[in-house]
Amino acid sequence: MAITVVGSVAFDTIETPAGKRERCLGGAATYFSLSASFFTDVRVIAVVGEDFGNRQQAVFDAHSIDTTGIEHTAGKSFFWEGSYLDNLNEAKTHTTELNVFAAFEPKIPPAYHDSEFLFLANIDPVLQRRVRDAMPGVKLVAGDTMNYWIKDHRAALLEVLKGLDILLINDTEAKMLAGNNNLVQAARTVLALGPKVLVVKHGEYGATLFHGANTATDSASEPEIQGTKIFRAPALPLEEVVDPTGAGDSFAGGFFGYLTSQPEQTPEAFRRAMFYGSVMGSFACECFGTERLQQLTRKEIDDRFTLFRELTHLD
Amino acid sequence: MAITVVGSVAFDTIETPAGKRERCLGGAATYFSLSASFFTDVRVIAVVGEDFGNRQQAVFDAHSIDTTGIEHTAGKSFFWEGSYLDNLNEAKTHTTELNVFAAFEPKIPPAYHDSEFLFLANIDPVLQRRVRDAMPGVKLVAGDTMNYWIKDHRAALLEVLKGLDILLINDTEAKMLAGNNNLVQAARTVLALGPKVLVVKHGEYGATLFHGANTATDSASEPEIQGTKIFRAPALPLEEVVDPTGAGDSFAGGFFGYLTSQPEQTPEAFRRAMFYGSVMGSFACECFGTERLQQLTRKEIDDRFTLFRELTHLD
Numbered sequence: 001m002a003i004t005v006v007g008s009v010a011f012d013t014i015e016t017p018a019g020k021r022e023r024c025l026g027g028a029a030t031y032f033s034l035s036a037s038f039f040t041d042v043r044v045i046a047v048v049g050e051d052f053g054n055r056q057q058a059v060f061d062a063h064s065i066d067t068t069g070i071e072h073t074a075g076k077s078f079f080w081e082g083s084y085l086d087n088l089n090e091a092k093t094h095t096t097e098l099n100v101f102a103a104f105e106p107k108i109p110p111a112y113h114d115s116e117f118l119f120l121a122n123i124d125p126v127l128q129r130r131v132r133d134a135m136p137g138v139k140l141v142a143g144d145t146m147n148y149w150i151k152d153h154r155a156a157l158l159e160v161l162k163g164l165d166i167l168l169i170n171d172t173e174a175k176m177l178a179g180n181n182n183l184v185q186a187a188r189t190v191l192a193l194g195p196k197v198l199v200v201k202h203g204e205y206g207a208t209l210f211h212g213a214n215t216a217t218d219s220a221s222e223p224e225i226q227g228t229k230i231f232r233a234p235a236l237p238l239e240e241v242v243d244p245t246g247a248g249d250s251f252a253g254g255f256f257g258y259l260t261s262q263p264e265q266t267p268e269a270f271r272r273a274m275f276y277g278s279v280m281g282s283f284a285c286e287c288f289g290t291e292r293l294q295q296l297t298r299k300e301i302d303d304r305f306t307l308f309r310e311l312t313h314l315d
Numbered sequence: 316m317a318i319t320v321v322g323s324v325a326f327d328t329i330e331t332p333a334g335k336r337e338r339c340l341g342g343a344a345t346y347f348s349l350s351a352s353f354f355t356d357v358r359v360i361a362v363v364g365e366d367f368g369n370r371q372q373a374v375f376d377a378h379s380i381d382t383t384g385i386e387h388t389a390g391k392s393f394f395w396e397g398s399y400l401d402n403l404n405e406a407k408t409h410t411t412e413l414n415v416f417a418a419f420e421p422k423i424p425p426a427y428h429d430s431e432f433l434f435l436a437n438i439d440p441v442l443q444r445r446v447r448d449a450m451p452g453v454k455l456v457a458g459d460t461m462n463y464w465i466k467d468h469r470a471a472l473l474e475v476l477k478g479l480d481i482l483l484i485n486d487t488e489a490k491m492l493a494g495n496n497n498l499v500q501a502a503r504t505v506l507a508l509g510p511k512v513l514v515v516k517h518g519e520y521g522a523t524l525f526h527g528a529n530t531a532t533d534s535a536s537e538p539e540i541q542g543t544k545i546f547r548a549p550a551l552p553l554e555e556v557v558d559p560t561g562a563g564d565s566f567a568g569g570f571f572g573y574l575t576s577q578p579e580q581t582p583e584a585f586r587r588a589m590f591y592g593s594v595m596g597s598f599a600c601e602c603f604g605t606e607r608l609q610q611l612t613r614k615e616i617d618d619r620f621t622l623f624r625e626l627t628h629l630d
Binding site: 088181182183184185187202204205206208223230231232233234237238239240241268271272275307309310311312313314315 | 403496497498499500502517519520521523538545546547548549552553554555556583586587590622624625626627628629630
C-alpha cells in the first residue's frame with residue numbers, strides 16, 4: 001500500500017514572533033509526505049531546481065520517501081517568503097517566486113502506477129485533474145486547494161472535486177467555495193459538488209469531518225445534523241507556536257497516512273485519522289519549517305494521540 | 316443544594332440575519348438561571364423595573380427558580396439593543412440603558428444564605444466582591460466578567476479573582492486579562508491571579524478547561540501541558556444560529572448547574588460539566604432570546620449530550 005502525492009517542494013523564508021529562518025525546505029508535498037511517512041509508504045511527484053541538493057534529498061531519504069517522481073530541472077525551486085508577525089493564524093506573503101514550478105508538468109513514474117491512494121496537494125486544479133485521470137486505478141483520492149483556485153479557477157476546480165473522495169480545506173475556503181457563511185450549510189453544498197467526505201480544518205481549534213450518506217464512513221451510529229454526519233477532532237492548545245507553516249499539509253499527511261494504512265476505511269478509522277491529523281499538525285508548529293517532523297518518532301506521535309484522547313474524552 | 320446567582324435581568328432588542336425581536340426577556344442572570352434550572356435549584360439576585368411583569372415572572376416560575384432576590388423598583392429594567400448582521404460571533408451594540416441597574420445594590424434574602432454555590436454573573440466587580448464576601452459559607456464560587464471590567468476596572472476585578480474557584484470567560488477576555496496572545500500562557504497567568512479553574516469559551520469551537528495542580532479537579536491522569544492541565548469540549552456545528560445572545564451565560568448555567576448537582580466535583584464531573592455547558596450554549600442559539608431554553612426538556616438535553624459524545628469520541 002502506498003500514497004502518491006503530487007504538489008510543491010519548495011524553499012520558504014519564514015518570520016514569526018519566534019524568529020526568522022532563511023530558505024527552509026518546504027512545500028505542501030514535503031510536509032504531507034514527511035507526515036504521512038510515519039504511517040505508510042509515500043511517493044512524491046514534484047519539480048525542483050538546481051538549488052535542491054543532497055541535503056534536501058537526505059530529508060526524504062531518511063523517511064524512506066520515494067522521490068523517483070521529483071523532476072530536477074535547470075533553474076531555481078519554488079520560493080516563498082512570508083511572515084506571521086501580527087497573526088499566527090494567517091501568513092502575510094512577501095514574495096512568491098514560482099521559478100521551475102511555473103512550467104510544472106507532473107510526470108508519473110511507471111512504478112507509481114500501483115499506488116492505491118492519491119493525494120492532490122494544493123496546485124493548479126488543471127494539473128490535479130491530469131494526475132487524477134492518469135491514475136484511474138487508485139482506491140481513494142484526497143485533495144486540498146486554496147482561496148486563489150476557488151476564486152479565479154472555479155470551473156477547473158469543480159472538475160477536480162467531482163473526482164475526489166475526500167476534500168481537506170479550511171473554514172474560510174469551505175465557506176468561500178459554498179458561498180455560505182454557515183459551516184454546516186457550506187459543508188452540505190461542498191459535499192454536493194463531488195467529495196464524499198469533507199474535512200474542514202479550524203487551525204488552533206481542530207477540524208471537523210462532514211460526510212453524507214452512502215460513503216465509506218456511513219454508519220447508522222454516526223451523529224447526524226439534518227442528514228450531514230459529523231465528527232470533531234480537537235487541536236492541542238500549544239504553549240508556543242513557533243511556525244504554523246505547513247500545519248494544514250501535516251494534518252493532511254497524518255490524516256490520509258493513517259487512514260490508508262488501515263486494512264479498511266471504516267468510520268472508526270476515519271475518526272482516528274482525524275486525531276492523527278491533529279497530532280501531526282500540532283507537531284509541525286513546534287519548530288520552523290519541517291524541523292520537528294524530521295526529528296519526530298512514532299512513539300511521540302502515539303503518546304500525543306493518547307494525550308488528545310484524554311483531552312477530549314469523558315472517561 | 317442550590318446555586319445563588321447575581322447578575323442582570325434585562326430586556327433585549329436583537330437583530331440577526333434570522334430576523335428581529337423587540338424586548339425579549341434577557342440578561343446574564345436570566346440565561347444562567349434558566350440553563351442551570353435543568354440541573355439544580357437556582358436562586359436569583361437582581362433588580363428590575365416596572366416593565367418586568369407577570370409574563371416575565373412566569374418564565375422563572377415555570378422553571379421553579381427562586382426570585383425572592385429580584386428587587387422590583389420604580390423605573391425601567393436594564394435594556395440592551397444590538398445586532399449580529401455582519402458577524403454572528405460578535406454583537407454590535409446600538410443602545411445600552413442601565414436604568415434601574417445603575418443603582419443596583421444586591422440584597423441577599425435570608426433564605427439564600429444556605430446556598431452551597433454562588434455564581435457571579437458579569438456585573439461591576441465591586442458588586443461581585445460584595446456578594447461574595449456576604450456569602451462566606453459557600454462551597455464553590457464561579458464567575459464571569461467582560462472586556463470593559465478587564466480594561467477599566469482592573470483593580471476591583473483582581474480582588475474578585477482572588478475569591479473565585481472558577482472563572483468562565485472567552486478567548487479575547489482571557490488574552491486581554493493576561494496581556495498574552497498565547498492561550499496556554501494566558502491561562503497560566505490567569506490561574507496565578509486566583510481562580511483554581513479557568514474555562515475559556517471559544518464560541519462556535521467549544522471551550523477549554525485549564526487548571527493548575529492542587530485543585531478539586533487534580534488527578535494524575537489528566538492531560539498536562541507543562542504543568543497546566545486541560546480538557547476540551549466541542550461545540551455543535553449548528554445548521555442555523557438564530558441568535559447567539561446569552562450563549563455564554565447558558566454555557567455557564569449548564570456547566571455550573573451540572574457540576575454542582577453532583578455529589579462531588581471530581582475531574583470526571585468537571586469534564587461532563589464542560590459538555591453540558593456546550594450543550595446548553597448550543598440550544599440557546601437556536602431561537603431568539605431565551606425562547607429555546609424555555610421550551611427545552613431534560614430529555615432533549617441528554618440526547619444532545621449523547622450526540623456531543625459521539626461527535627468527539629473515538630469509540
